[in-house]
Amino acid sequence: MSTASPVSRKPLRLGVLISGRGSNMIAIANSIREGRLPGVEIAVVISNTGSACGLAVCQELGLPTAVLVSKGRPRAEHDADVVACLRRHNVDLVVLAGYMRLLSPEFIAAYPNRIVNIHPSLLPSFPGLEAQQQAFDYGVKIAGCTVHFVDEHLDHGPIILQRAIPVQETDDAHSLATRILTEEHIAYTEALARVASGDYEIRGRRYVRRDTPAAP
Numbered sequence: 001m002s003t004a005s006p007v008s009r010k011p012l013r014l015g016v017l018i019s020g021r022g023s024n025m026i027a028i029a030n031s032i033r034e035g036r037l038p039g040v041e042i043a044v045v046i047s048n049t050g051s052a053c054g055l056a057v058c059q060e061l062g063l064p065t066a067v068l069v070s071k072g073r074p075r076a077e078h079d080a081d082v083v084a085c086l087r088r089h090n091v092d093l094v095v096l097a098g099y100m101r102l103l104s105p106e107f108i109a110a111y112p113n114r115i116v117n118i119h120p121s122l123l124p125s126f127p128g129l130e131a132q133q134q135a136f137d138y139g140v141k142i143a144g145c146t147v148h149f150v151d152e153h154l155d156h157g158p159i160i161l162q163r164a165i166p167v168q169e170t171d172d173a174h175s176l177a178t179r180i181l182t183e184e185h186i187a188y189t190e191a192l193a194r195v196a197s198g199d200y201e202i203r204g205r206r207y208v209r210r211d212t213p214a215a216p
């Protein structure tokens with residue numbers, strides 16, 4: 001009788017970049033701890049400011065952190081330090097979680113289709129800052145969030161998934177942002193599970209699961 005040996009895949013090591021509160025980072029850490037992201041681990045959390053609240057939570061969660069202050073430094077120089085730190089921690093996938101900085105072309109080239117971002121709108125609507133306020137002010141009836149690969153343009157690369165919610169008559173920009181954030185936490189885990197599976201390809205701008213037939 002022959003027994004197949006179990007396939008042991010290397011864990012996917014995340015480098016999570018934050019600038020502030022870090023609630024998406026915490027949601028990902030919780031998903032890992034609670035077994036919703038098998039084969040995924042956080043190698044390092046990097047903040048571009050020492051005052052990011054998320055850093056304190058990392059300590060509680062026992063996650064390795066690095067603070068690489070960006071203020072006052074040329075983008076390319078700071079990004080080179082971030083990439084070096086990611087490499088030191090053997091990071092496979094860079095996860096932007098409220099990282100409020102544009103990445104240099106050199107950073108993006110260092111991790112082609114290996115950087116993901118979450119944005120609190122249904123892209124391509126409302127890229128940039130304060131997306132929830134932009135959506136609310138515009139008067140949209142459906143809002144949501146997007147997880148996408150990062151390319152050289154702002155909030156622009158191939159979309160992995162989106163989650164939508166109705167805007168209610170009683171909403172203000174704050175309540176809308178709060179409800180979108182709840183969706184973000186679900187969306188990021190789901191998107192990372194998809195990326196970790198490796199079972200996808202990127203056709204042009206489109207993220208497609210491997211079992212999806214190509215258009216005739």
Ligand code: GAR
Nearest residue numbers: 020021022023024097098118119120
């Ligand atoms: C989140 O709403 C995230 O989508 C947004 O910043 C917030 C960070 O919250 N990111 C962007 O707007 C990027 N364009 P968090 O620090 O609690 O995860």
